[in-house]
Amino acid sequence: MPLGTRIMGPAIPEEPGKTLIVLASGLGDTLMFTPALRLLRETWPRTRLVALTVRETEREALEHHRDLDEVRFAPLLRLGVAEVVRQILALRREKFDLVLLPCPGNRMHYNLLAWLSGAPHRAGFRYLQQSRLNLDFLNTQLLAHRDDVHNAEHNLALVELLTGRLRTKMGPGHPPLALPTTPADRDAAEKYLEARDGATEGWIGLHISSSRIKQMHRKCWPVERFASLVKHLEKKYPGLRYFIFCGYDDAEDSRRLAALLEGRARVLENLSVRVIAEVMRRCRAVVTNDSGLLHVAVAMKVPTVALFGPTNPGRSGPWGGRAVVVRQPMSCSPCFYHTSSDLACPANLDFACIRKLPVEWVVDAVETILRVDTPPPRG
Template sequence: MKIIIYCLPGLGDTIMFTPCLRLLRQKFSEAEIVALTMFSASYEVLKDNSYLNDVILWEFLIKPKLQSLKFLCHLRKQKFDLSIMPFPAYRRTYNIVSFLVGAKKRIAHCFSKGYLTQFTFLNTKAIPINEELHNAKNNLNLLTLLGINLSHDEPKLDLNPSEDDKRFAHTFLSSLQLSGKDPIIGVHPGSIHYRRARHKRWPKEKFASLCDRLITQYKAKILIFEGPSERGLAKEIADLMRNKPIIIANLRLGQVMAIIKKCHLFIANNSGLMHIAAAMGTPVVVIAGPTNPKWDGPWGVKHRIVRKTLSCSPCYTYTLPYFSCQRKDFACLYEVTVEEVLEKVKELYNRKYYDRQISEEVNYG
């Protein structure tokens, strides 16, 4: 049996499908299971997954259309028996890709609208989404179409840095000359930067103030993470600070994962790195803004959500083409104060926990 999984949305969506991979392999132990990605970050987090036989990266957004069509024809010749479209794939282009590859059985979700306009009808079987559930749970429900019984225990995000990446993180953190008692707090002020997703980003001035307060109040070592679509953002924040943080940039994603695993707390917008932190078991404070944390908040990890409770928020749904705000000011995000974030940090902060973790994991003498 040959199975192809279309991990076409961004990094966070790909990570939220990983609990399904183990269940798929258990059900189809002898199958050839392939994942198709179109973002390099999604490829990086899946390429070493033991439940997959192969991971393919094809950057549809930058490849010429004719070249992409030839590529899909090549995949069609592989004669897949089953294709799986992870949640949330409310895009006609995704359904067209699945149809052109031509697996005999094509499963996906169906939404409250878009059956015709988004070509959902091209799938051979679809299950309605449940808007009360987390994205990871909606993905798990998709597996019931394959006769996979779900247990009451919720599978964890399945993401692990390699041994080489763990050694890199060990060497890198040992070079910071930590005192042995100071917590390491990771901060990710960015997010993916397309379809107006910059409106998921809390203002850099507030991040700078927050980092200074964390250093003053908790004697924290601040690591500011910067991705490829966020060039210069970490430096801009560092330039606004009284105290200087450590900027984490220009590293492979596996190395970033291993460093985040060593952090004792992670503060971020709703981003792919936020989901990596959750997968690494690192407690997370999320500044949510217009997104709905019930759907795509941290899965399976201790966390807190910071957002302004407005009558119009959360406003972003998967059937919208991009982020927009009826108030025109994105107050749900931009009016979140530094004090409100600090309060959530305080709720997660446990001195005994940090002391134990630091002595066990970060004091490399």
């Protein structure tokens, strides 16, 4: 089924007064909606665009986005039933004209939320797995999802079909991901680096984990292989320093890597996502699993090496930018699809696709990135 195939509903005949965008799938997925957000604002300059986030990290990433009129935070995943009902009733009173459910969002809860909001237009996707089970028929506009198309491209196609406006420039990176930071974020990053090393450039950033929701940490390269990567690079690039970006789910693994490297890498903890973005901007390269910080690095235009195993780089890989994807050509990989199920290895190989990804391949990718010896981007 080709991308752009409409399953249900026409384009919206006139610019809506108020649009609610439900961003509930994580930091990376939120950033992969920002290209479509740019197109949406260009096409509908007068509509009030409200983003609803369910995690503080996503709220912070969008807080200063010029294309949004308002960013809300409601931790619906942690609230009791009574409070969720109260939140939904409050949404109904606001009388939104359109609710957008970006890709990926193959969950019953998202479709129910859109329907219960009372909005006359509710737009999302028909996924290849579990779509009807997850009540996609509650929406009024549906676009066919394809497993070989990038999430950002899906979101752009949905906006094009809703608005009737096509992009003038196509392809990965058009429009780019956006994570707006502030002068205060930039100052905080500078002070953080100066306090720890006295140097604000010449770093390699490492992000070694991912969210543990739906067992997503199983898609990550082993800590021991990250340690081997650093030891290989030290021999050829003795002047480089290393940061380990530590999230709320991966403190234990980050400290284990630092211990394996005997103090030669610093763990960055307790930083906001925008300060992390500014620290990344000062890195010569970032090496990361398929995670939200992969898309932060791309949004900040940092050279990036992205490691993939069971997930599909064609769907959630780098959207443009200076990026190299490293993965093993195994017949069973990728195997993960947009469903509500946990990540599992259907070939019973214990995720060998990522677990046994050769260190030498990643070293080669980092060296390829470093050969383009340009200073980190600014501004």
